[in-house]
Amino acid sequence: MISTTLQTTLDYFNAxxxxxxxxxxxxxxxxxxxxxxxxxxxxxxxxxxxxxxxARSLVAARLLAAFGDERTALIMYDTRTRLVDGAPGAELHTVSDGLITSIKIIFDRQPFVEARARLQN
Structure with a gap:
């Protein structure tokens, strides 16, 4: 069974x-x-x-993993944007009363650094 916290996170991600x-x-x-x-x-x-x-630059996203309890949820995903073909990320959400109140975002900046450098050359 999915916790309400994880469901909130998944609904946010899917939106x-x-x-x-x-x-x-x-x-x-x-x-x-x-x-x-x-x-x-x-x-x-x-x-x-x-x-x-x-979010507006996003071309596609794929959820890799999702876990949660009654207070926190963790998702890991990979994205494809107009600038890069692969940009993995992870988010830790704290949820209270059906709203995400805190997010810690981790993502790999290197694909974006390399893509911007190619555009400048």
């Missing part, structure tokens, strides 16, 4: 990877705190500013 970023935001707390590779961000407007450009 933003399915091209409906507005629906994805309905799973995010207005007071979201997020640890990103670029540093910490807080609040829904900052989260949108960080995540929406990536």
């Amino acid at each position: 933003w990877t399915g091209g409906d970023f507005e629906a994805a935001l309905t799973y995010i707390s207005p007071e979201i705190s997020c640890q990103t590779p670029n540093g910490p961000i807080a609040g829904l407007p900052s989260f949108r500013g960080f995540m929406e450009p990536f």
